[in-house]
Amino acid sequence: MRFNELNLNKDILDAIKKAGYEEATPIQEKSIPVMLEGRDMIGLAQTGTGKTAAFALPILEMLEPRRKNQIRALVLTPTRELAIQIFENFKKYGRYRKLRTVCLYGGAKKGNQINALYRGCDILVATPGRLIDLANEGHFTLDHIQILVLDEADRMLDMGFLPDMKRIIAMTPETRQTVMFSATMEKKVEALAREMLTDPERIQVAAQNNAADTVEQRLIFTEREMKDEVIINLLQEQLEKDDENALSRKDRTNAIVFTRTKRGAERLNRVLNHAGIGAAAIHGDKTQGQRKDALDRFRAGRTQVLVATDVAARGIDVPSLSYVFNYDLPEEAENYVHRIGRTGRAGEEGIAITLCDKEELELLEAIEYLIKKEIPVVETEWSIHLERIPHRGQGSNGRRRYHKPEGQNGQNGSRENRQSSQRRNHYRSNGGQNKSYRKPRHMSHREKTRHMSENKSARES
Ligand code: ADP
Ligand code: MG
Numbered sequence: 195m196r197f198n199e200l201n202l203n204k205d206i207l208d209a210i211k212k213a214g215y216e217e218a219t220p221i222q223e224k225s226i227p228v229m230l231e232g233r234d235m236i237g238l239a240q241t242g243t244g245k246t247a248a249f250a251l252p253i254l255e256m257l258e259p260r261r262k263n264q265i266r267a268l269v270l271t272p273t274r275e276l277a278i279q280i281f282e283n284f285k286k287y288g289r290y291r292k293l294r295t296v297c298l299y300g301g302a303k304k305g306n307q308i309n310a311l312y313r314g315c316d317i318l319v320a321t322p323g324r325l326i327d328l329a330n331e332g333h334f335t336l337d338h339i340q341i342l343v344l345d346e347a348d349r350m351l352d353m354g355f356l357p358d359m360k361r362i363i364a365m366t367p368e369t370r371q372t373v374m375f376s377a378t379m380e381k382k383v384e385a386l387a388r389e390m391l392t393d394p395e396r397i398q399v400a401a402q403n404n405a406a407d408t409v410e411q412r413l414i415f416t417e418r419e420m421k422d423e424v425i426i427n428l429l430q431e432q433l434e435k436d437d438e439n440a441l442s443r444k445d446r447t448n449a450i451v452f453t454r455t456k457r458g459a460e461r462l463n464r465v466l467n468h469a470g471i472g473a474a475a476i477h478g479d480k481t482q483g484q485r486k487d488a489l490d491r492f493r494a495g496r497t498q499v500l501v502a503t504d505v506a507a508r509g510i511d512v513p514s515l516s517y518v519f520n521y522d523l524p525e526e527a528e529n530y531v532h533r534i535g536r537t538g539r540a541g542e543e544g545i546a547i548t549l550c551d552k553e554e555l556e557l558l559e560a561i562e563y564l565i566k567k568e569i570p571v572v573e574t575e576w577s578i579h580l581e582r583i584p585h586r587g588q589g590s591n592g593r594r595r596y597h598k599p600e601g602q603n604g605q606n607g608s609r610e611n612r613q614s615s616q617r618r619n620h621y622r623s624n625g626g627q628n629k630s631y632r633k634p635r636h637m638s639h640r641e642k643t644r645h646m647s648e649n650k651s652a653r654e655s
Contacts, residue, residue, distance in 0.1 A: 195223045201230060202255050205290035210251070213286055219244035220399040226252050229341075229373060234394040236387050237375045241535035243399060245375045246283045249343045254284070256341065257316055259292035264338040267317040270362065271345040272353050273505065274299035274321055274482055275489065280345065281319045293317060300324045301482035308333055322350065322358035329365065339366040344390070347376040348383050352526070353505070356386070363390055377535075378528050409518075409534045410545045413558075413569040415580040418551040421521060422462070424576045425451060426469045428547065429499060432517070433471065448492065449517035450500045450507060452533050454525060462521060463501045473499035476506040504529045507536065520548040523557040527564040552580055559583045 195218050197210050218226070221239040228235045229252035239245055253267045271277050281297035288295065296310045298320040307324070311333050318325075318334075328334070342363065344350065350359060363372075372391050376383050387394060416424055432447045451466075453459045456477040463475035474488040474497045485506065491497040493512055500507075504524060515537045524530050530548075537544025548569060550558050559582065562568050568582070 200226050200251075202226070202251060206251060206254055206287065209287050209289050209291075210247075212289070215247075219248075221245055221397070222248045222251070224397045224399065225249065225373075228395045228397065229253075229371070230255060232256075232371050234371060234391040235373045236379075236391065236394050236396045237373070238377070238379055238396070238398040239375070240377055241532055245345070246280055247287060249345070249373055249375065250280070250283050250287050253317060253341055253343070254288045254291050254293060257293055260316070263314045265315050265318045265334060265336060266338055267341040267343070268336060268339050268362075268366065269317070269319045269343040269345055270322055270325070270350065270359065271319065272321065272349045272355065274301055275485065275506070276346065277319050277321050278486070284317055284319065288317075295319060298324045298328060299482070300327075304328065322355045322362060326358055326361060329362075336362070336365040337367065339370050342366055342370050342372045344372070344374040344386075347374045347386060348378045348380060348528070351380075351382050351386065356382075359386075377532060380528075409537055411534065411569045412545065412547045412572045414547065414549050414572055414574055414576070415578055416549055416551060416574075416576045417578055418553065420576045421549050421551070422465050424549055424574065425462070425519060425521060426466065426471065427576075428519070429466070429471050430469070433498060446495050446498060447516045448495065448498050448500075448512070449519055450502055450512075450515060450533075450536055451519040451521050452502055452504065452507065452524070454503070454522040456503055458522060459501045459503050459506075466499060466501065471499055472497050473501055475501040477503040478505055480506075504533070507533070512536070515544060518544065518546040520546070523548065523550060523554040523561065525557065527557070527560040530561045531565065550580070555580060555583050 197215065197218050198207055200218060200223070202210075221237055221243045225235060225237050225245075225248040229249065237245060237248060239248075249269070253269075257266050269280055271280055277297050277299040281295055284295040293316040294314045295317040296307070296315040296319070298307050298311075298318065300321055300323050304324075304327075308328065308331075311328070315334070329336070344359070350356075372394075374383075374387055374391060374394070414424060429449060432449070436446045451462065451473075453462055456479050459475045459477045463473050466473040474491065476485045476488050480488070488497065488500065492500045501521075504526075518534050518537045520530070520533060524533060534544075534546035537546060548558075558569075562582075
């Protein structure tokens with residue numbers, strides 16, 4: 195659908211045009227009319243589907259330009275990177291609108307943020323902690339909020355922001371319109387919605403928890419000790435290809451490599467740089483300045499590899515990211531979907547490669563259960579034979595937090611469970627042929643790629 199069918203003002207349409215967008219994405223097409231009606235709403239969509247504009251455009255449309263310093267829209271988001279990104283989006287889409295947006299986040303000096311507030315604020319974008327901090331200091335009130343957006347609500351809950359969110363919501367008038375966006379609809383998100391929203395319209399695009407369809411997923415079974423070598427070789431191979439093709443900086447291959455821990459990210463970053471691969475690490479122990487700097491360099495193509503933890507990378511928007519590597523499998527299965535959602539954005543192609551060792555088979559099982567498919571295995575010279583754990587179904591292990599499979603039309607998951615165990619049996623019964631331990635042997639980079647893609651196409655055909 196074209197934006198001009200969505201009842202938006204000309205100055206907003208002009209800004210969209212200037213941003214280069216041709217058509218509204220599905221979540222935008224569905225959310226914008228509901229928000230313009232003033233209804234509460236839950237928007238369920240994967241990362242990269244354009245949720246920011248889905249709420250920013252109607253907010254810009256609905257707020258009257260006014261001189262009075264009253265904060266009338268509030269967007270809460272879990273991380274500073276996201277806050278900055280949303281803030282920049284408001285500026286982009288609102289360039290012809292006389293509305294001021296202010297951004298508050300932790301890890302930076304308060305002074306500038308306070309000054310910005312006193313210069314006037316119509317729309318506030320904030321992470322919960324800093325918002326409460328500055329509200330307690332008496333710099334603003336939320337008495338005039340008309341629209342409240344909870345962006346990445348599932349993530350805010352995961353990060354333990356529930357008490358903060360409740361305090362903030364209690365500062366806003368009950369007459370407000372509340373809109374919530376989430377990539378997943380877990381029980382706790384459901385509960386939050388019941389508490390904070392009034393008769394919300396539920397909007398969902400694409401099947402829940404389906405990994406973005408544009409992302410090509412691959413799995414390499416290997417040993418933990420081999421992982422550095424695998425990553426270095428796969429990255430070097432790609433970066434060398436770039437050199438041969440003499441691409442401009444912006445078109446060069448880039449990759450995010452995910453690790454589970456901050457220390458893991460630091461270590462891998464050192465290893466990669468030692469191997470001559472220009473990498474930078476972002477994680478929670480870095481200062482705001484360091485993280486912004488690393489991101490800016492990465493976006494500009496000056497650093498080609500970013501080593502990141504889940505929290506640090508959440509929601510980061512890098513147009514045309516070529517690769518996502520999962521050096522470690524995520525502890526929470528949903529994070530797999532978030533991670534691979536970093537590539538293949540806005541309809542572009544992307545490749546996600548996951549390295550799995552034998553300690554991680556349970557995590558793999560939880561992921562494949564969530565996405566309801568097996569990630570295709572590719573054989574490399576570092577591959578080892580590992581047997582997948584047949585999944586034990588829901589509730590058999592209280593420690594693991596599976597999603598209830600969302601059967602269509604409200605069915606329960608039994609049919610899917612059955613299908614998926616059939617698939618697994620099939621997998622096991624013919625899996626023997628290709629699964630012997632491959633002795634490491636020397637292979638040229640080119641040979642390796644060919645090898646990988648051959649194996650892949652053999653499996654897919
Ligand atoms: P999400 O919040 O769902 O993860 P974002 O709002 O960050 O997604 O948008 C992802 C990317 O898609 C951004 O680079 C954004 O500029 C781009 N984008 C958003 N809407 C459109 C559109 N209608 N057409 C083309 N690109 C878009
Ligand atoms: Mg977003």
